Amino acid sequence: MNRNNNIKLYGVVLGCGLLGSDPAFTQTTENAQSLYQEKCAYCHGDKGDGQSFAAHSMRIKPANFVSGEYKYRTTAYGQFPTDQDIEKSIKNGLPGTSMPAWSDLLSAEQITSLAQYLKGLSKKPTAYSAAIVAPTQKFADANIADGKKVYQASGCINCHGVNLDGQEDRIARIKGNIKEGVAARDLTDYRNYRGGASLSDIYTRIYTGLNGTIMQGYGNVLTEKNIIDVSAYLKSVYDQKEQTRWLDNSQKTMEERGDYLLSISTCELCHSTMSEDGSFKEGLSYAGGMKVISPADGEFYSRNITSDKDSGIGKWSTEQLKRAIKYGETPDGGSLYAFTMPWLFFYNMEDRDAEAIAHALQRIPPIYNKIPPSKPAGLWQSFKTKTKVMFGQMERTLVFARDNYGERNPEEGKTIPDFSSVRHWSILPPMGLVSADKVVKASGFELPAPKATGSKEMDAKLSRGRYLVAITPCTLCHTPTTGKVIFKGGESQSGGIKVELNHFKTLYTANLTSDKETGLGSWSDQEIRRAIRSGIKKDGELMHFQGMPWAIFSNMTEADTEAMIAYLRTLPPVYKKMPKVIPSNSPDYVIADEDHGIRK
Incomplete structure (x- = not known):
């Protein structure tokens, strides 16, 4: 079985359990290879060459063990590292990248065995000069x-x-x-x-x-x-x-800030087409074309946000892009469906940051992929569906269909209008008829403000963490909705949204509150950091990238990750256990936004 094809879905929940506590583990080639495949291949690839599904979204690419070019060593420039150098990187991880610390998840014997296996992947001679000793x-x-x-x-x-x-x-x-x-x-x-x-x-x-x-x-x-x-x-x-x-208000340049914010945002998830195995279709990053179906409201398609002038945002001004991000407005005066383009969560983004992201989008190389306009649900379909939801006969869902629904042929694309001529009257509240600020206020998704600590530095740090949790946006997946007719946000970051990940798994978003039994209250900062940046849960299990887009969040600076963790620690505890992960028979990706968490 080719693991890269099997796990290209950015980390299906493996359920393989920890090997680190197994006292019978011996340093054999077979065991080391198995350990590598379970713990390392999802980033570094089957062959150890760094060519994997996860590398697509990472600014800092996974190491290429085949080349033998180890950066962090105690040996001379150009030389191969010592065994202790390789083991140190495995134990401690590499801050600022997706490489986590494994010291608490793998035994010393496993780390030694894994280091030897990595050496064997190198095509470069593994002889090295003596390690230097710092004076x-x-x-x-x-x-x-x-x-x-x-x-x-x-x-x-x-x-x-x-x-x-x-x-x-x-x-x-x-x-x-x-x-x-x-x-x-x-x-x-x-x-x-x-x-x-x-x-x-x-x-x-x-x-x-x-x-x-x-x-x-x-x-x-x-x-x-x-x-x-x-x-x-x-x-x-x-x-x-x-x-x-944490008190420094100085800003990076517009270019660097935008490039950074785009790299840690989830834009790529929806604006890139998925293949059947869950990986991104090659050559279509940010080119849109994903179909999103709301049984009550119709069919929508993620837009092409590359700089292509005929099918993307090449003709949009910076101001138009900024208003689309923050207020869900389109250049023709229409409004974006708030549950496929989550501007509700970007509304509080600083103007300068929205402008920086707009500039970053304008720098994405053009890709022609003409996207069809949305298809709003008819009156009868909308009425029937919402009535069933109201009486608990069906769940409110969004279905994300695989494959590209855009048109790649420019000649054929000329027949596709840029915008829908039909207003989406069926959405509650009616799009464009209620101001964005009123919609945001009524939605109830605002994050709790942390209490003042008495320290300006800590207060500033928590404020930054709250802002990052808002704009990434964690709330989109970790805050369920309440109500059957007019719904609003439930208990902030308490999890419980059901996610069917293609035909692989049905899982439930995690409880991020400070509850010690069902939330993050018993997790260490390192464990939370590892989940955010590397997709590894407390027990060592790997999370699916759509359940937790860790490959994208690995681009976040360590300081910003630290601020997010500090803020999450302040969330009031909510006891909410999640149902067990079960298989899924869906050919697509389905999200049900109600609260499926189990309370006492």
Whole structure:
């Protein structure tokens, strides 16, 4: 069986359980290969070459073990890592990426066995030079002022910039001036130091460099004192930045902010066509074409949001795009169906962020895929369906159909109108007849505001976390609705929405409140972080990417992830157990927004 084809659905719930507690595990090739397939292949691919379903959405791509280009080592530049280097990355993970820490999920024997298996995948000779030893006894004599001079004179400034945040380099890549290589790291945040942020770790990274990148090893370029001084300088910068991190209102440039927000948003999920196996259809990212069926309201199609002028948003102005994101307005004066384009949750997005995303959308390369206009339900169909929902005879659902319903042929596409000529009168409240602010206020989806802590820094951190939870938007999946006629949001982030994931599983969205028995109250920060960024639950089970779009959220900065976790901790506890995961017979993806959670 080809695992890449079987698990391309971004992580079907494997149900394989943890191997880490098995004392009988032995270091055989067969066991190590099985362990790799269960825990690693969904990101790194069957062959270990980094070519997997998950890589599609990740800005930082999974490592290619076949190439043997390990970045984080204690060996000289260009050399293979030591066994301990590989094991350290497995144990501790790599901050700022989807690579989680496995130290609490795998035994020491399993980690050792897995490291040996990874070495065997490499086509590069695995011999290595002796590991360097950082001169820790000399760190006390470091000169920060001299380190700043070394940072400038040695060329670090050319990539990481005057402010050490790498912004100039990343903007150049966004604009296409630099097309190859890895973007420069933001060195002002210790969370971005993937091999560790201690003086010893920084010294080692500067000395050895990052294999496979332009970050050469400086061990033979700079003196020992030079490296000690520049290491101390970098640490002093991130230490100082941390003191005001959550109070700092400075913004990144419009280009970088938009690129970042688009990468952590769920736009790609709905605006990219799915194949039968759950993966994205190649060449159609952001080109729309997914059919969404509401039995009560009709058929809708996700729009082409690439910059194509004939079938996408190439002719939309920045202001028009911004208003579509925040208010659900279309250029022709119509309104977007709030349950397929969730502008209800983007309404509170800052204008500058909505504008930044609009600019990012305008930079997506054009793809021709003409999308048909929506088909509103007729009066009788809408009445019958809503009556059945009202009396509990059927659930209120959205069905997401596989395959592309757009037209790829430009000649055929000329016959398809840009917008529907029929107003969607059947939707409650009527689209376009009630102002967006009134709809948002009546919906009841507003997130609880955290209580003041007495610390400006913590209050600012919680505020950022709340904002990120709002715009990603977690509420869309984790807050069920109440009411059969006029419905509104239920208990915030308490989960319980039923999701049928094609013909694989039927599951229920998780309870994110602070309840210790059924929510996140008993989870550690590391466990929550791992679920958000790597799709791994507390027990080590892998989550389906549509149930939890972790491949997208892995693009979030560690600081933003930390702020989200801090905010989730403040949510009032709600006891709500979820029904067991069961098989699904649906050929498509179905969401039922009612609360299916089990209470005491």
